[in-house]
Amino acid sequence: MTETVIHPTIEDRPNVFTQKEIGWTPWLKPLPEEELTERHWRGLVDASRAKSPYFRLLARDPEILEARTKTDKDIFYNVEAGLPRADRELAATAASRTNGCIFCASVHSRFASHHSKRSDDVQRLLDEGTSTDLGSRWNAIVSSSVALTATPSEFGAEEIARLREEGLSDLEIADVIHGAAFFNWANRLMLSLGEPLPAQ
Numbered sequence: 001m002t003e004t005v006i007h008p009t010i011e012d013r014p015n016v017f018t019q020k021e022i023g024w025t026p027w028l029k030p031l032p033e034e035e036l037t038e039r040h041w042r043g044l045v046d047a048s049r050a051k052s053p054y055f056r057l058l059a060r061d062p063e064i065l066e067a068r069t070k071t072d073k074d075i076f077y078n079v080e081a082g083l084p085r086a087d088r089e090l091a092a093t094a095a096s097r098t099n100g101c102i103f104c105a106s107v108h109s110r111f112a113s114h115h116s117k118r119s120d121d122v123q124r125l126l127d128e129g130t131s132t133d134l135g136s137r138w139n140a141i142v143s144s145s146v147a148l149t150a151t152p153s154e155f156g157a158e159e160i161a162r163l164r165e166e167g168l169s170d171l172e173i174a175d176v177i178h179g180a181a182f183f184n185w186a187n188r189l190m191l192s193l194g195e196p197l198p199a200q
Contacts, residue, residue: 014102014196017126019110019119023197024103024190030056045069057193072186075178076111083168083175086116087141091179093122094130094145101187103196108183137166145180152181 014022030053031040041047043062046069049055058065076092079085089112096105109126113119124132130146133139144159155177163173 012198014198017097017102017105017109018199019106019113019123019126020199021110022103022106022199024054024194025197026053026057026194028057028193030054031059032056042066043069045073054190054194058189072182075175075182081171083172083179084115086112086118087138087172088175088179089115090122090125090138090141091145091176092183093125094142095149095180095183096187097125097130098146098149099184099187099191101183101190103190104183104187106196140166140168141176144176148177148180149184152184 033050033056036044036050036056036059040059040062041050043059043065044050044055045066049069050059055065055069058068076085076088079088089108092108093105093112096108105126109122113122116122121134121138125134125142130142134142140162144155144163147159148155160173163176168176
């Protein structure tokens with residue numbers, strides 16, 4: 001079956017990093033919500049995600065989407081132990097900033113700001129890049145996330161040592177790795193399947 005390729009005409013396409021809520025449009029036709037089967041709904045995990053064209057596009061392979069969504073939720077919402085939510089979101093923001101994913105950076109920078117109450121620092125990360133000084137702990141998280149994003153195989157002892165110097169436990173270090181690694185992958189999906197839309 002040949003998929004319909006969408007060629008959107010987007011005026012004022014977002015071209016700078018922002019904490020504003022922006023949209024995203026796919027280049028391939030997502031499944032219409034009314035055509036979702038019980039198998040697709042299981043894959044979505046969270047029924048509200050059916051409103052998103054991104055998740056309806058990924059729902060074409062519902063078993064993979066289900067595994068992806070459960071992994072996502074465990075990394076970012078399971079905060080009974082390990083890294084605080086703000087720092088997990090910071091790792092995702094740093095990966096997204098490195099990869100140039102304006103949409104993902106907007107989402108996770110808002111979460112990082114909300115949970116940390118450091119909106120100005122998060123905005124400086126978006127505006128000035130991942131080398132901006134955010135304080136030693138956040139600098140360590142950002143630089144580790146960038147190293148893992150740029151060349152995963154080169155992330156190693158130096159980054160781990162720096163995180164340990166900031167007092168992070170092994171579990172917290174694992175959370176930094178998971179947040180950055182997951183969004184290193186998620187950015188590539190977003191960037192290869194569609195493009196951001198202006199704020200509504």
